[in-house]
Amino acid sequence: MPTTPAVFVGPQENPLLVEAVERGGGTVVALADAEAVVVSGGHGDLPELPDSVTWVQLPSAGIESWVAAGVIDASRTWTSAAGAYSHSVAEGAVALLLAGVRGIGRAARLSTWDPETLDGVQSSLRGSTIAIIGAGGIGTAMIPAFAGLGAEVIAVTRRGLPVDGAAQTLPADRVGEVFAAADHVVLAAPATSETKALIGAEQLAALGPQGWLVNIARGSLVDTDALVAALAAGTIAGAALDVTDPEPLPDGHPLWTEPRCIITPHSTNPSVLRVGALAERVTENVRRFAAGEELLGLVDPERGY
Amino acid sequence: MPTTPAVFVGPQENPLLVEAVERGGGTVVALADAEAVVVSGGHGDLPELPDSVTWVQLPSAGIESWVAAGVIDASRTWTSAAGAYSHSVAEGAVALLLAGVRGIGRAARLSTWDPETLDGVQSSLRGSTIAIIGAGGIGTAMIPAFAGLGAEVIAVTRRGLPVDGAAQTLPADRVGEVFAAADHVVLAAPATSETKALIGAEQLAALGPQGWLVNIARGSLVDTDALVAALAAGTIAGAALDVTDPEPLPDGHPLWTEPRCIITPHSTNPSVLRVGALAERVTENVRRFAAGEELLGLVDPERGY
Secondary structure, eight states, X not given: OOOOOEEXXXXXXXXXXXXXXXXXTOEEOOGGGOSEEEEXXXXXXXXXXXXXXXXXXXXXXXXXXXXXXXXXXXXXXXXXXXXXXXXXXXXXXXXXXXXXXXXXXXXXTOSXXXXXXXXXXXXXXXXXXXXXXXXXXXXXXXXXXXXXXXXXXXEEESSOOOOTTOSEEEEGGGGGGHHHHOSEEEEOOOOOTTTTTOBOHHHHHHHOTTOEEEEOSOGGGBOHHHHHHHHHHTSSSEEEESSOSSSSOOTTOGGGGOTTEEEOOSOSSOHHHHHHHHHHHHHHHHHHHHHTOOOTTBOOTTTTO | OOOOOEEEEESSOOHHHHHHHHXXXXXXXXXXXOSEEEEOSOSSOOOOOOTTOOEEEOSSSOOHHHHHTTOOOTTSEEEOOTTTTHHHHHHHHHHHHHHHHTTHHHHXXXXXXXXXXXXXXXXXXXXXXXXXXXXXXXXXXXXXXXXHTTOEEEEEESSOOOOTTOSEEEEGGGGGGHHHHOXXXXXXXXXXXXXXXXBOHHXXXXXXXXXXXXXXXXGGGBOXXXXXXXXXXXXXXXEEESSOSSSSOOTTOHHHHOTTEEEOOSOSSOHHHHHXXXXXXXXXHHHHHHHTOOOTTBXXXXXXX
16 A cells, blocks of 8 residues: 655745645655655755655756765665656657658748648658667657657667567667668767767768658767758758757858758757656656655666766 | 459559559559549549449549539449548648647747747647547547647547547537647537637637647638737637638738747648548558458449538
8 A cells, every 4th residue: 555755845946846746645744754855956956864865856867966966875765857858859859750741840931821832842751661760768759659640660779679669670780771761760869979970961862852850869960061962952851950060050051041941949858848747757756656666767876877 | 362453543644543553452454444443633524434344433532523524323333532631631730739839830930049939838748638629530530649649639529429549529519618628729620600710719718828729620710810819918829720711811911920820821631642642542442342341432322422
């Protein structure tokens, strides 16, 4: 039978997190009476914790600042928000690809009723194959949405082990195959030396004139000059970019006026959505804490993540 | 065991439909040798059909022009493309709502890197409730996509009988309840005297400041002046319109410059997507014909639809 955890929410007041604790079956109490703490913000700063506190929920996915501040100790359980924000970024990527193929980027710029602007430029994700390069937490969170739209996914992961819901998974060293095999490509891989300028003229040519490129990872994955040239030439159908190289994209850059390009200024993980996602995670972890189940986002105090 | 139907494709040549017939297991033959005909276009005009033809596939959802031309007779089986185009329009509606809540309409108008434009205006479909008013062929085709995005659907149909995948179905005479109950509303109902100006100031106020309105039905369902006022006042979060009243929307109309509004000029069912959808239908019906199964889009020659 679940208990009713006594949870302190702080240091800042946060009604949404209070609600989230209560929805998970907890009671919000003063710090001195708490067995668990939900940290509502800050960068490494924490009040002195009484010994009664056995679990601390941190508010961010990366916890470098708390590690640096030396507050993480092995005497309690610590959880981060790792993975909690994946769905928001994944939804942003799906929105970008769908807006691209359905011509909504072009339509949004109209100021006169001109259906011909969209003539011949629309395609459908239904029956298409979408490659997700970097199918980690964010990339895999896109798969149910693409499935619901009738599209198939090729996932690319470091080792190429099967990914739930993907029709096929390829290891990173076979990423070159996906540009011809897929109709569209979504970049969700970390910025590393291996992924730097992963997308150049050759990959864009293989993607082809019906293909859309979506980048919600880091600008460095794409050779911007090659992309500008491919868009101008119609080598690919379009690009939807949440990240660019250089970033911020300077005023007057050709991508700003390219009709085949949609740009969101690094905004697929906005604070307004992070709050909701954190609340959802807090509710779930309070529920698990009450039921004695394993918590999400467990931190290894030795490793610091 | 399926047969190999002998199918004539005409009167216009159409390689995509030829391919579709073959993918369905048929052989493309001259009209004189055909047992089935796939009509590739036209508006009521048909070549003289030999007696060997027992099935005719028409290329459109509405077949008024063929009925008017008097070519539909009860001596053969006739099928229309009714329902074949639902997925394309449904995808367009999902794309519009997603572009709206994720701020892509606003972002597409940027010509400078200004993340603050999207501050506070984004929301997520995940965990939201979406009312589909008019959950017929097009409306129900949206449900799997919304499910894949983690949203729940309230369907409104004429009689309110349960709709697959919807959390709740309401009959048309209870449509007034959905504006407060749902986070977002998609209009997919036919234009009738009952649906004229269905959306006015009262409904928009009930929808509320986080709500998006999508209209892919007909412009007459929305009181445009009330919508303009609600958008300007922030009564609702935004509107994404494929259809308007008046239509075409005149130059200089306030909706063209309203940042909360996305307009696609009656383009959720473009010809480029219709061709693919018709091909998909032809493949499926040829397969069914070969297997002796019931065809999709059967026309009642007496009723003429």
